[in-house]
Amino acid sequence: MAHVHFTSNLRRHVDCPSLEAQGQTVREILNAAFQANPRLETYVLDDQRAVRKHMRILVDGLAIRDLQKQSDAVKPTSEVWVMQALSGG
Amino acid sequence: MARKLTISTRKGLFEVAKSRGIWKITDAHFLGDNVTLALPDHRDGTDYATINHGHFGVKLHRRDKGAKKWVEITTPKYPEKPEGLIDLDGWGKEVKWSTQMIWAMESGGPKEKGVIWCGTMPGGLFRSKDRGDNWELMESLWRHPDRNKWLGGGADIPGIHSICVDPRDSNVVRVAVSCGGMWRTEDGGATWAQSGHGMKFDNGPKSEAESPDGQDPHMMVQCPADPSKFWVQHHASIFKSVNDGVTWTEVKAKPSSFGFGVVVHPKDANTAWFVPGIKDEKRIPVDGALVVTRTRDGGKTFKSLKKGLPQKHAYDVVFRHGLAIDDTGDCLAIGSSTGNVWVSENGGDEWVQVSSTLPQIYAVRWG
Numbered sequence: 001m002a003h004v005h006f007t008s009n010l011r012r013h014v015d016c017p018s019l020e021a022q023g024q025t026v027r028e029i030l031n032a033a034f035q036a037n038p039r040l041e042t043y044v045l046d047d048q049r050a051v052r053k054h055m056r057i058l059v060d061g062l063a064i065r066d067l068q069k070q071s072d073a074v075k076p077t078s079e080v081w082v083m084q085a086l087s088g089g
Numbered sequence: 090m091a092r093k094l095t096i097s098t099r100k101g102l103f104e105v106a107k108s109r110g111i112w113k114i115t116d117a118h119f120l121g122d123n124v125t126l127a128l129p130d131h132r133d134g135t136d137y138a139t140i141n142h143g144h145f146g147v148k149l150h151r152r153d154k155g156a157k158k159w160v161e162i163t164t165p166k167y168p169e170k171p172e173g174l175i176d177l178d179g180w181g182k183e184v185k186w187s188t189q190m191i192w193a194m195e196s197g198g199p200k201e202k203g204v205i206w207c208g209t210m211p212g213g214l215f216r217s218k219d220r221g222d223n224w225e226l227m228e229s230l231w232r233h234p235d236r237n238k239w240l241g242g243g244a245d246i247p248g249i250h251s252i253c254v255d256p257r258d259s260n261v262v263r264v265a266v267s268c269g270g271m272w273r274t275e276d277g278g279a280t281w282a283q284s285g286h287g288m289k290f291d292n293g294p295k296s297e298a299e300s301p302d303g304q305d306p307h308m309m310v311q312c313p314a315d316p317s318k319f320w321v322q323h324h325a326s327i328f329k330s331v332n333d334g335v336t337w338t339e340v341k342a343k344p345s346s347f348g349f350g351v352v353v354h355p356k357d358a359n360t361a362w363f364v365p366g367i368k369d370e371k372r373i374p375v376d377g378a379l380v381v382t383r384t385r386d387g388g389k390t391f392k393s394l395k396k397g398l399p400q401k402h403a404y405d406v407v408f409r410h411g412l413a414i415d416d417t418g419d420c421l422a423i424g425s426s427t428g429n430v431w432v433s434e435n436g437g438d439e440w441v442q443v444s445s446t447l448p449q450i451y452a453v454r455w456g
Contacts, residue, residue: 042145047186047187052146055144
């Protein structure tokens with residue numbers, strides 16, 4: 001199962017400790033995380049379920065490319081980080 | 090007399106009260122966070138505050154009467170954008186169906202328990218009937234074809250910043266849009282019609298200067314005791330309506346008719362206050378002297394009120410929600426872009442400074 005991590009900045013607003021999640025894509029991994037905490041979704045995705053303008057998601061150190069549908073592949077050993085982008089804020 | 094003032098700032102929400110004759114900051118909430126607007130609901134004592142997190146989006150919080158803790162509640166959310174829909178604003182830019190700012194929050198009518206309205210960027214109007222637990226988009230306004238004429242003015246995208254629920258009939262609601270004129274429903278939101286006729290620009294193409302859909306009202310208020318009368322601080326000038334906002338006429342003021350905020354006396358529609366600035370391209374007080382202008386005769390004459398306000402090298406901008414009046418009409422407050430707060434207890438004749446060190450202020454409101 002992939003390991004999913006959230007930054008301390010995000011954890012200041014939502015209780016979202018690191019977790020293990022199963023899925024083939026980033027969207028599936030995120031859905032698993034959101035099931036554990038539905039409020040988390042509104043902090044990471046916008047109303048159309050696209051990654052928020054100033055948020056980024058990294059899989060094994062690389063930023064995902066499909067910000068709209070998060071279809072980027074995830075391996076069972078992947079490390080997924082949900083982070084603030086350096087821009088904005 | 091009002092005893093509590095809430096101040097929404099770039100770095101938190103502050104409460105101010107008068108104690109032993111002195112106005113003081115008594116409490117601070119959400120320190121470090123971008124609190125863009127608050128609503129003390131006078132009907133039941135509930136407080137609402139909206140935060141615009143740079144990274145995490147817009148959030149809404151509620152504090153029950155007498156409670157110390159705030160609870161995050163549901164934020165108004167746009168429906169799924171239909172696949173393939175081309176939705177452009179008046180500038181031709183694609184409209185993003187996502188709440189990017191809650192720019193207006195108002196209570197529903199006195200008998201509408203739990204009803205709250207939110208105006209947002211990019212232009213959606215939302216209503217909750219359960220104190221913000223659930224929200225419905227006013228689809229009839231959002232899907233109105235003329236909504237595509239709306240455009241960003243001071244902000245990049247259009248938004249609703251003023252909501253007036255008619256005290257005579259809560260089914261009659263008027264909203265002002267930057268830029269999109271003024272819109273009115275008389276059937277609780279089922280249908281909407283443009284009602285910004287008479288507002289006009291003094292610049293740009295003549296063919297568009299009087300088009301109601303392109304007007305930029307910065308703020309609109311309705312007199313509670315004389316509700317057929319309205320005031321608008323518009324981008325180009327001041328406008329007033331004495332016929333339920335059906336038509337508008339221009340009012341000129343010295344030292345300037347440009348500004349953002351306006352308040353009206355709750356019992357006297359002829360009395361209104363503004364915070365003027367050098368128009369548009371500069372947006373600072375005229376000659377570096379901060380004044381509040383007041384008319385007591387429906388806009389025929391204005392008096393500049395300056396006692397207690399800085400008259401040299403003051404570059405405070407008072408944003409559209411940065412001027413507030415209480416329900417007696419005696420207490421006013423202004424909060425500025427440079428973190429200054431002043432209060433007047435005599436209709437603006439004299440002002441006392443409450444703070445000069447707060448973060449950038451977006452909104453002040455009497456609670």
